[in-house]
Amino acid sequence: MAITLFHNPACGTSRKVLELIRASGAEPHIVEYLQHPPTRDELTSMLRDLHLTPRELLRTQEAEYAELGLDDASLSDQRLVDAMVEHPILMNRPIVRTPRGIKLCRPAEEVNALL
Structure with a gap:
């Protein structure tokens, strides 16, 4: 499944979303939007x-x-x-896009609906 994470590595919620995505067995395409807006x-x-x-x-x-x-x-x-x-x-972040949709994942567990 193609997953894109608009990520700020300094943000705890964003790091947790990345961890949840990886725990699902997926490796997202990470866009560090502060460097690549x-x-x-x-x-x-x-x-x-x-x-x-x-x-x-x-x-x-x-x-x-x-x-x-x-x-x-x-x-x-x-x-x-x-x-x-x-x-x-x-x-605001993190934003996750998957084939199931796109979501602002605050709190981090919101990402589960997309995985």
């Missing part, structure tokens, strides 16, 4: 498939969130996507 089109497609709005994928506790004024409810989805493309740390 999605393009605007890729992120927009991912959001559509996740059935999430850009605001729902934002990590509000990151310093960039406050620095960029992203708490402003009047900001457009386009502006929020642009911010995540430019500052991928703002994307």
